Amino acid sequence: MDTSSLCPRFEKGMQILSKRWSGLIIHQLLAGPQRFCTIESALPSISGRLLSERLKDLEQEGIVKRDVYPETPVRIEYSLTDKGRAIEPIIRGIEAWSQAWVKLEAEVQA
């Protein structure tokens, strides 16, 4: 029973952005187009399997674009679409909030 005025667009948007790794991948791609292995080593502890899966999800949502350059070795570059770049203010907002409010384990005095 949905008695709320919860907008289905907002609900879906939230679903997309709150999938694990999506935010960090988008953040990484804000630095410019880059290849699979660059993203993989930029993000701590994401595995190839998940990165591959998540990039496919984001491509399907029209947030990420995948370009194949048949060089040698083949170069595959991932970049943000307009829809993806439109997420930048949100990511920056999360950065700002995190700087201002998030305490790391080491800083939390119980």
Added chain:
Amino acid sequence: MDTSSLCPRFEKGMQILSKRWSGLIIHQLLAGPQRFCTIESALPSISGRLLSERLKDLEQEGIVKRDVYPETPVRIEYSLTDKGRAIEPIIRGIEAWSQAWVKLEAEVQA
């Protein structure tokens, strides 16, 4: 191997906000303090088990406050702390992005 300059605060902030339901719960609490069953019926298809778990997570992170009023029946109100209210611009950003860019299933013409 973390060769990036990825800020650990940002990483943790992202982890908190991107947990399933966190965003929608915070969005709901932006409307003001409210009780468990109100949140439960405002969000589509979240179960008591998950809502309980997520509210505890958010309370632990200092984002949500839990107040017990020993009335009859007992009233327990959940509200946002300052740290929680500071998330409002991010949630509004996601709302705006969703309005502008998110297409629902029904609208996607393959």
Added chain:
DNA sequence: ATACTTTGTTACGAAAAGTAACTAACTTAA
């Protein structure tokens, strides 16, 4: 005492995420 409400908890099966090893295509080195 019994039934009802609110705020949860417990138990269990399903789905998603994490880990590690493997594959395909193409290159350079021996």
Added chain:
DNA sequence: TTAAGTTAGTTACTTTTCGTAACAAAGTAT
């Protein structure tokens, strides 16, 4: 012409998280 290396994944398997449903404590009303 093998052999080993690189990039971009995939497959198989384990662990964690999620979802569903039934139950429980504390109090009121009947």
